[in-house]
Structures are given as C-alpha cells and as structure tokens.
Amino acid sequence: MRCHYFDAGLCRSCSLLETPYADQLTGKQHDAQTLLEPWGSLSWLPPVTSADQAFRNKAKLVVGGTSQQPTLGILDRQGQGIDLTDCQLYLPAISRAIPVLADLIRRADLTPYSVQKRKGELKNILVTASDSGELMVRFVLRSKKLIVALKRELSWLHEQLPQLAVVSVNLLREHVALVEGNEEIILTERTTLPMQVNDLTLHLRPQSFFQTNTEIAAALYRQGQEWVAKAQPGTLWDLYCGVGGFALHAAQVMGEGSTVTGIEVSAEAIESARRTVVEYGLDGITFAAGDATTFALGQVEPPEVLVVNPPRRGIGGELAHWIEKSGIDMVIYSSCNAKSLVKDLASMSSLKPVTARVVDMFPHSTHYETIVLLQRA
Known part of the structure; x- marks a missing residue:
C-alpha cells in the first residue's frame, strides 16, 4: 500500500508501511514466539491475517x-x-x-x-x-x-x-x-450501533470499547469459542469483557445449565452486552459493571474456565496471583501487548501456555494481538 501522507512525512503512524505485509506478519510471529520462548514448547497456530487497507472500523x-x-x-x-x-x-x-x-x-x-x-x-x-x-x-x-x-x-x-x-x-x-x-x-x-460479529449482533454504545478491526475481532472470538467448546465447562468468567464478545460466543457452545459471567468496568459496555442477551433470549449469562480484580477476589468459588482480555497494561500482579492460587485449570488470555502478557505469566507459574496464535489487528504497525490457551500443569 502506498500512502502520500507517509511519503510526504506528514504521518508516520503506519511505521511498517514500507515493509511487505508478509514480512510484517513474520516479524510479529517471531516477536511473540521469542517472548514466550521461556515457557517451553507450545503449539503455534497459523497467524490470522488482516486486509492491509480499509480495515479500521x-x-x-x-x-x-x-x-x-x-x-x-x-x-x-x-x-x-x-x-x-x-x-x-x-x-x-x-x-x-x-x-x-x-x-x-x-x-x-x-x-x-x-x-x-x-x-x-x-x-x-x-x-x-x-x-x-x-x-x-x-x-x-x-x-x-x-x-x-x-x-x-x-x-x-x-x-x-x-x-x-x-x-x-x-x-x-x-x-x-x-x-x-x-x-x-x-x-x-x-443510542447503539449494531456490530455484526460472526453470527451475533453486538450493540455498541458511545463509550463502549470495541476492537478496531471487526474481522479480526471475529477471528479472536471464534478462537476462544473453539477452545471453550472442547472444554465444555459448567462455569466461565469473561473479565474485561467489553460488549461481551468472548462471553457471548462462549455461551453459544456451552452445555445446558452452564453459566457465563462477564465483568467490565464500563457501564456503557455492560448495557450493550445486556441488550444482546435480551435480544437473543440467552439464559445463564450475566453481565455486571465492575473492576475485574475486585470481582474475582470477592468470589467464593472460581470458574472452571477463565477468559481475560485486559488493556495493554495486562491483568496486573494482584489478579495474576489470585488466578495462580485459584486452582482454575484453563485460562484463555487475549493480549494486545505480549510484553505485559509474559509479565503476567511469570506470576502464574502453575499455568502453562499450550497453544497460541498471533492475530494481526493492526497491519503496518508493530502492534498485534496474541491469544493463548493456558492449562494448569
């Protein structure tokens, strides 16, 4: 892709624009694998590629x-x-x-x-x-x-x-x-903008967070859904759930009587997620506004499967230590910053990355998403 703003030096936000897209993807894959190398061998799924233009929503x-x-x-x-x-x-x-x-x-x-x-x-x-x-x-x-x-x-x-x-x-x-x-x-x-993601309509309110690249967000949710479908947990939490992407996709493949809980600090995002629940008549799924760490530390019983999709800073030491002690056997960690991901993993030594995938949310930049399946050793 050629950009006259880049060529004129007016905007350099796409710092990798002069690098062929295939090479950009190779570099991101190498970066993620290098950062996760201390955790030993794990299975890397093929990276999810994006369109190289007209992808920002x-x-x-x-x-x-x-x-x-x-x-x-x-x-x-x-x-x-x-x-x-x-x-x-x-x-x-x-x-x-x-x-x-x-x-x-x-x-x-x-x-x-x-x-x-x-x-x-x-x-x-x-x-x-x-x-x-x-x-x-x-x-x-x-x-x-x-x-x-x-x-x-x-x-x-x-x-x-x-x-x-x-x-x-x-x-x-x-x-x-x-x-x-x-x-x-x-x-x-x-008051809401409907966003079609896979076979679900998510509702976006003005102050709700939603991924920048809809097609890549859909791929992220499908990957998480696939791992949940294989595990068939009775209970699942989606922390930092936004408008409920992971939670709603997980609920579609979990068995009868299972429960899903989504926690997000943004009340606007929670209202968006609740609208989708009502619209589809979904049972066993609850969304609540609140701090992810405060919620987790206040519960008596942990879930069978935990999904975390934190901001760039990661989940932080307090929540990571709680997860380590919780006994949860399976965690799905969706990260937009692999450096904070590995920092959090260091505080969860009993949970081992077994499968990972690079998801290219932001072509032409050094940023990318990594989704990792963790299993308790």
Whole structure:
C-alpha cells in the first residue's frame, strides 16, 4: 500500500508501511514466539491475517485549523492540524463521511480547539462504522456551547449520511491529552450501533470499547469459542469483557445449565452486552459493571474456565496471583501487548501456555494481538 501522507512525512503512524505485509506478519510471529520462548514448547497456530487497507472500523479525528478551513486528522508537534481525510485504513463508510463532517464544521461554524492557545470548542470527532455501513459520530467538545448549532444541522447531516445511526456530544472540558471525556449527550433517538460479529449482533454504545478491526475481532472470538467448546465447562468468567464478545460466543457452545459471567468496568459496555442477551433470549449469562480484580477476589468459588482480555497494561500482579492460587485449570488470555502478557505469566507459574496464535489487528504497525490457551500443569 502506498500512502502520500507517509511519503510526504506528514504521518508516520503506519511505521511498517514500507515493509511487505508478509514480512510484517513474520516479524510479529517471531516477536511473540521469542517472548514466550521461556515457557517451553507450545503449539503455534497459523497467524490470522488482516486486509492491509480499509480495515479500521473507527476514526479518531483531531480537529485543527479554523471553522472555515478545518483539518481532520492529527496534530503535529507544534499543535497544528494535519489533514488526513484520504487515509486508506478506514472502512469505506468512514472515508465517505469525513468530507461531509468537514462541511458540517463549516456550515455550523464549529470552532476547532487550539491546543497552543487553549481556546476553541471542537476537539475531536470520533467515527465508528459497522460492516453494513451504519455510522456512529461523536463530537468531542470543550463545553456545551456548540450543541445548539449541532442540533440545527442534524437533519442536513442525516440527508448527507443516510446510514447515520447515532450522533452524540462528548464533553472533555480539561486541557489534557485524552481523546474523550466521561460525559456523553446523545442527540439521536437511536443510542447503539449494531456490530455484526460472526453470527451475533453486538450493540455498541458511545463509550463502549470495541476492537478496531471487526474481522479480526471475529477471528479472536471464534478462537476462544473453539477452545471453550472442547472444554465444555459448567462455569466461565469473561473479565474485561467489553460488549461481551468472548462471553457471548462462549455461551453459544456451552452445555445446558452452564453459566457465563462477564465483568467490565464500563457501564456503557455492560448495557450493550445486556441488550444482546435480551435480544437473543440467552439464559445463564450475566453481565455486571465492575473492576475485574475486585470481582474475582470477592468470589467464593472460581470458574472452571477463565477468559481475560485486559488493556495493554495486562491483568496486573494482584489478579495474576489470585488466578495462580485459584486452582482454575484453563485460562484463555487475549493480549494486545505480549510484553505485559509474559509479565503476567511469570506470576502464574502453575499455568502453562499450550497453544497460541498471533492475530494481526493492526497491519503496518508493530502492534498485534496474541491469544493463548493456558492449562494448569
């Protein structure tokens, strides 16, 4: 893939762009195998490959420039906007939406926030697309000043983007290096974006986490589901469950009378997961908002199978030590940072990696996912 932004030195986020994709994948596989080498021989399944373009289901667009000449992309080191509207990584629905959003900024006279001057209102626009082309658009503002102007243009925006499902305002009042804040104001009747993943429809609310690459997320869930189907546990926990991807897929292959529990700190994600449970009429599956470690340490009985899908920092020492002492025979660890994975494994010496797979969620970057099946020795 050639990128004129990369060639011009304007954006180097795709640090491996000049490396052939097959070589990128070989390098990631080698990195993962090297990191897990101290745990002895284990079976490596073939890596899961991604499309090398048009795979990102979300765009985090920093707004720069002026209301009449906005940039949608990133900021340079001086805090000036770099327009990346032609980025080839986005799904087609997002690529079609970006020029419309630039027009909206001009129509509604939405003043971009200046990092240097600490003035202005519109900080970021966050766009998520489903494979069907439906869109969720979130405007990250410094205050509520522009909400009226945005509401005035909603009809026009729907005309330009007929597949627009959810529009919201997120408030990030502080001058901090964050993408979004905690307060969300939904401006549309619809509140969730349906995401089709394998044969399940997952519902994404504005502040729910969902994997960046839908096809690769589907492959991750299928792998976890395959391992659960072979084990046929009576009880399973999915910690850091997000909108319930692993838990819902596991519930499909577990026997009658089995129970599944999903725990996620984001209340928005839990509401999304609960909607899927109701929609499919699923029994024996419970989702609750809370801290994964606090939940685990507060339970009397551990599950037969544990799934963990933590953020980049990993599960941490406290939860890892609890898992080590819990007696759980089987753990499925889905990791977006193999270095934190091996750090956690060092605290769970009784659990041995037996099967692993590299899943390429982020082509052209050094990042990748690793899913590992652990069995108690």
